[in-house]
Each structure stands twice: as structure tokens, then as C-alpha cells.
Amino acid sequence: MTDASKIQASGADGKVAVVIVAAGRGARAGQANGPKQYQSIGGSAVIARTLDVFLAHPRTGPVVVAIHADDLDLFQQAASGHADRIMTVIGGATRQDSVRLGLLALRSHAPGQVLIHDAVRPFVDAELIDRTIATIGERQGALPALPIADTLKRESAAGMIGETVPRAGLHAAQTPQGFPFWPILAAHEKAHHLGKSDFTDDAAIAEWAHIPVKIVPGSPDNVKLTWARDIAMAHQRLSGERMHFPDIRTGNGYDVHAFEAGDHVTLCGVAIPHDKKLSGHSDADVGLHALTDALLATCGAGDIGTHFPPSDPQWKGAASRIFVEHAAKLVRERGGRIANADITLICEAPRIGPHREAMTETLSGMLGISRDRISIKATTNEKLGFVGREEGIAAIATASVVFPGEVPE
Numbered sequence: 001m002t003d004a005s006k007i008q009a010s011g012a013d014g015k016v017a018v019v020i021v022a023a024g025r026g027a028r029a030g031q032a033n034g035p036k037q038y039q040s041i042g043g044s045a046v047i048a049r050t051l052d053v054f055l056a057h058p059r060t061g062p063v064v065v066a067i068h069a070d071d072l073d074l075f076q077q078a079a080s081g082h083a084d085r086i087m088t089v090i091g092g093a094t095r096q097d098s099v100r101l102g103l104l105a106l107r108s109h110a111p112g113q114v115l116i117h118d119a120v121r122p123f124v125d126a127e128l129i130d131r132t133i134a135t136i137g138e139r140q141g142a143l144p145a146l147p148i149a150d151t152l153k154r155e156s157a158a159g160m161i162g163e164t165v166p167r168a169g170l171h172a173a174q175t176p177q178g179f180p181f182w183p184i185l186a187a188h189e190k191a192h193h194l195g196k197s198d199f200t201d202d203a204a205i206a207e208w209a210h211i212p213v214k215i216v217p218g219s220p221d222n223v224k225l226t227w228a229r230d231i232a233m234a235h236q237r238l239s240g241e242r243m244h245f246p247d248i249r250t251g252n253g254y255d256v257h258a259f260e261a262g263d264h265v266t267l268c269g270v271a272i273p274h275d276k277k278l279s280g281h282s283d284a285d286v287g288l289h290a291l292t293d294a295l296l297a298t299c300g301a302g303d304i305g306t307h308f309p310p311s312d313p314q315w316k317g318a319a320s321r322i323f324v325e326h327a328a329k330l331v332r333e334r335g336g337r338i339a340n341a342d343i344t345l346i347c348e349a350p351r352i353g354p355h356r357e358a359m360t361e362t363l364s365g366m367l368g369i370s371r372d373r374i375s376i377k378a379t380t381n382e383k384l385g386f387v388g389r390e391e392g393i394a395a396i397a398t399a400s401v402v403f404p405g406e407v408p409e
Contacts, residue, residue: 014061014112015059015060015061015062015111016059016060016061016111016112016113016114016115016133016136016178017060017061017062017063017064017106017109017111017113017114017115017181018054018060018061018062018063018064018114018115018116018117018176019063019064019065019066019099019102019103019106019114019115019116019117020047020050020051020054020063020064020065020066020102020117020118020119021066021091021095021098021099021102021116021117021118021119022037022047022065022066022067022068022071022075022091022119022120023066023067023068023071023090023091023092023095023098024036024037024068024095024120025068034074035068035071035074036120036225036226036231037050037119037120038071038074038075038078039231040235041122041225041231041234041235041238042234042235042237042238042239043238044078045074045077045078046119046120046122046225046231046234047065047075047078047079047119047120047122048078048079049122050117050119050120050121050122050124051063051065051078051079051082051086053122053124053125053126053129054115054117054124054129055082055085055086056126057126057129059129059130059133060115060129061109061111062085062087062106062109062111063082063085063086063087064086064087064088064089064102064105064106065079065086065087065088065089065102065119066088066089066090066091066092066098066099066101066102067088067089067090067091068090068091069090072088075088087105089101089102089104089105094197095200096188096191096197096199096205097192097197099116099188099202100185100188100189100192102116103181103184103185103188104185106181106185107185110181111181112180112181113133113136113178113179113180113181114178114179114180114181114184115129115132115133115176115177115178116175116176116177116178116179116184116202117175117176117177118175118224120224120225120226121174121175121222121223121224121225122225122234123219123221123222123223123234124175124176124219124222125219125221125222127219128144128174128176128218128219128222129176131144131216131217132144132176132177132178132216133178135178135214135216136178136179136180137180138180139180139183139211139212140180140211140212140213140214141177141178141179141180141184141202141203141206141211141212141213141214142177142178142179142213142214142216143173143174143177143203143213143214143215143216144173144174144175144176144177144215144216144217144218144219144222145171145172145173145174145215145216145217145218146171146172146174146217146218146219146220147167147170147171147172148167148170148171148172149167150167151164151167152164152165152166152167152170153165171215171218172218173201173203174218174219174222174224175201177201177202177203177213179202179206179211180211183206183209183211184202184205184206184211186209187205187206187208187209187211188202188205190209191205191208191209196208245406245407246402246406246407247402247403247404247405247406247407248339248400248401248402248403249297249298249299249336249400249401249402249403250298250398250399250400250401251293251294251295251296251297251298251398251399251401252293252294252297252396252397252398253289253290253291253292253293253294253295253297253395253396253397253398253399254290254293254394254395254396254397255286255287255289255290255293255394255395256286256392256393256394256395257278257279257280257284257286257289257392257393258278258279258386258391258392259276259277259278259279259390259391259392259393260276260277260278260279261276261277262274262275262276262277262278263275263277264277265277265278265284265350265393266278266283266284266285266320267285267286267287267345267352267355267359267393268285268287268288268343268345268359268362268363268376269285269287269288269319269320269321269359269362269363269366270355270358270359270362272350272355273350274349274350278392278393280310281310281315281316281317282308282310282315282316282317282318282319282320282323283317283318283319283320284320285319285320286345286393286394286395287343287345287359287376287395287397288320288321288323288324289304289320289323289395290343290395290396290397291324291327291341291343291363291397291399292304292320292323292324292326292327293397294341294397294398294399295324295327295328295330295331295338295341295399295401296327296330297399298331298336298399298400298401298403299330299331299334299336299401299403301327301330304323304327307323307326307327308322308323308326321362321366324363324366324367325366328366328367328368331401334403335403335404336401336402336403337401337402337403338367338368338369338373338399338400338401339369339373339400339401339402340369340373340374340375340399340400341363341367341369341373341374341375341397341398341399342374342375342377342397342398342399343363343375343376343377343395343396343397344377344378344379344395344396344397345376345377345378345379345393345394345395346378346379346380346381346387346393346394346395346396347378347380347381347387347390347393347394348380348381348383348387348388348390349390351378352376352378353378356376356378359376360374360376363376381394
């Protein structure tokens with residue numbers, strides 16, 4: 001992104017340089033979504049979150065990132081806001097060689113100290129960086145680490161337990177590891193020229209080169225994202241750290257139909273014997289008409305008359321389940337999930353209780369939701385008004401639907 005001369009001119013003298021290692025392929029985390037350092041957690045690439053921490057720290061200066069040759073576009077997208085602070089180098093075939101190339105890129109800047117960090121540890125924090133920097137000496141490195149808590153077993157050639165390894169004094173190493181710049185660069189160069197390429201971290205190279213390394217307390221949060229499940233857990237953790245406003249919408253519907261001569265009423269899709277029937281262009285099912293309006297309201301799709309005008313002869317005598325299923329289809333086409341439906345039937349007669357189970361079962365099929373998400377209730381009007389005089393039936397319906405995304409600010 002910049003060359004070494006631009007970094008040197010940026011006025012970072014006296015600050016700690018940083019090498020971020022990001023050239024790995026991350027095969028264990030899977031490649032379906034690209035190398036793990038570029039996968040998204042909480043809305044940002046893993047490496048972007050790592051860079052944000054180091055670039056915001058007041059003690060850090062130039063930052064060099066060792067990337068894979070195939071990842072230049074991915075990296076530029078992830079680090080687009082930090083072009084003036086970052087230099088990239090193409091990494092080597094191993095982590096060890098990528099670090100060496102990153103250190104070589106810093107020679108013209110000549111920093112006194114350097115931190116070396118894995119890009120896939122995005123939960124590093126400022127306090128850990130502070131502890132590491134404070135421990136670096138003129139001839140001493142610093143290694144953040146955590147004491148091993150688990151009992152350790154060594155496996156035999158037969159796949160059995162060979163022995164229990166005492167865990168006293170054992171630590172799990174983390175990054176960033178900090179070193180005086182010139183000694184660690186010399187150690188890397190010496191190892192390279194001697195063909196030694198089996199060091200798994202920079203503290204191991206320092207140990208080989210007789211550079212003392214002091215352990216500083218690591219952080220339990222500073223995990224390395226290695227497996228696909230680590231990426232998923234990191235995303236879940238970051239997503240849970242901010243407040244969510246899920247897009248849950250509630251719609252209401254109301255309908256009323258008068259009685260006329262007949263031998264049954266249709267309520268919530270069930271035919272109930274009665275000495276009257278409800279008057280209407282369709283089957284006059286007040287419960288389903290109210291529910292249709294409630295569902296349409298959750299996605300701003302008008303009302304039942306918008307989609308099924310009573311002036312249209314094709315709906316004469318139509319089963320009202322057609323209306324409900326159409327409204328449910330519109331909701332789903334917009335990504336909505338029906339959470340529950342609640343219908344209250346207001347009538348003096350017929351009795352609703354004996355038919356409630358059949359109504360619930362019918363509605364479950366129409367809406368594609370389980371029976372426990374459906375509520376059908378009935379009440380009288382205490383002999384008051386047109387309902388009380390048994391001139392008709394009214395219904396009130398409420399539907400709750402969860403849509404993808406969040407409520408906009």
C-alpha cells in the first residue's frame with residue numbers, strides 16, 4: 001500500500017513497529033468464504049479488527065502486513081481506511097519466512113522495538129499490548145502467555161496414553177510477541193541462511209538465538225481463530241456486544257358480518273351448524289377476514305379489499321382461506337416469518353369452544369406454523385349492541401411477524 005520510504009517519512013520515530021502475519025491459507029477454517037483472516041465477524045473482516053487495535057494504540061508506529069500474493073485485493077478492501085499507516089509485503093511459504101520478510105521491510109525505518117502478531121487474533125487489546133511493550137528490553141523479548149489449565153497427555157504410537165505430562169510451568173504462547181528490533185531480525189536472518197525453518201513462533205527463534213524472553217500475562221480473550229467454528233463463535237460474540245433491534249412487526253385486523261337466513265356459519269375455516277349464516281360476498285368468515293388484514297398490515301400491503309375487491313365476481317362465495325394464504329405468501333416473499341396469530345370471535349351464538357381445536361388445526365395448515373402459535377378465543381358482547389342482539393358476528397385478529405434485518409435508526 002505504501003513503500004518503506006513513505007513509512008519512514010511518516011514521523012513514527014520512537015514508536016514500536018508492528019509486523020502482522022496474514023499470508024496463511026487457513027485450510028483448517030475452510031476456504032468457502034476465503035482465507036480466515038478475511039472472513040467477516042461482526043460485520044468486519046478478521047484482519048480489519050486486528051489492524052484497528054494496533055493502529056489505535058498510541059505507542060505503535062509503522063505497521064507492516066505480510067500477505068499472500070493472491071490476497072492483495074482482499075487486503076486492500078479490508079484495510080481501505082488505513083493506507084497511510086500500512087505497508088504490505090508478500091509473505092513467504094511459512095509463517096517464519098513471512099515474519100522475516102516483514103522485518104526486512106522495516107530496516108530503513110530502524111525501529112527500536114517490534115511487535116509480531118498473528119492477524120487471526122482479533123481480540124487482542126490495548127492492555128495486552130501495553131504489558132508486552134513494557135517488558136521488551138535492549139536484549140530481551142516479551143511473550144504473552146497463559147498457564148496451561150488442562151491435564152496434558154502424550155499419545156503413544158498405538159494411539160493410547162503414553163504418559164501424563166506435568167503441566168507445572170507450562171504456558172500457551174500468544175501474540176503479539178515483542179522484541180528489540182535488530183536482535184530479532186538478526187536471529188531470523190541467521191535461521192534463514194542456515195536453512196532452519198521449523199520454528200513455530202518468534203519466541204522459539206529468540207530462544208535458539210540466545211535472546212532471553214520474559215513471559216507476561218496473556219489474555220483469555222486473545223484467542224487464535226483456527227477452525228471454522230472459531231470464526232462462527234467470534235461472529236456470535238461480536239454480534240452480541242452491540243444492541244439489536246429485531247424487526248418484529250404486529251398487525252391488527254377487524255371485521256364484522258351480519259346474519260341472514262341459512263343453516264351454518266363458517267368461522268376460522270370451519271363450518272358450524274347454526275340457524276343463520278353470515279352475509280358476505282365470499283363465505284363471510286369474519287375470523288379469516290380479520291386475520292388477512294392483520295397479516296397484510298405487517299408488511300404494508302394494504303387490506304383485504306385491495307387484493308380481493310368485493311366488486312369482483314370471481315370472489316363470490318370464495319373460501320376465505322384463499323385470502324389468508326395469499327397474505328401469508330406475501331409476508332414470506334418479503335422474508336417474514338409468522339410468529340403467532342391471535343383471533344377473538346365476538347358473538348352470542350354459536351358456541352365456539354367445541355370447534356376451537358378444528359379451527360386451530362385448519363389455521364395451522366393455512367399459515368404453516370405450529371398449533372401452539374395460534375390462539376382462538378371467543379367472547380359475548382353481554383347482550384349489548386348488534387352482536388348482543390344476535391344480528392351478526394365480529395372478529396379481532398392480531399398477527400406478529402419477524403422480518404430479516406433490524407429496525408432502522
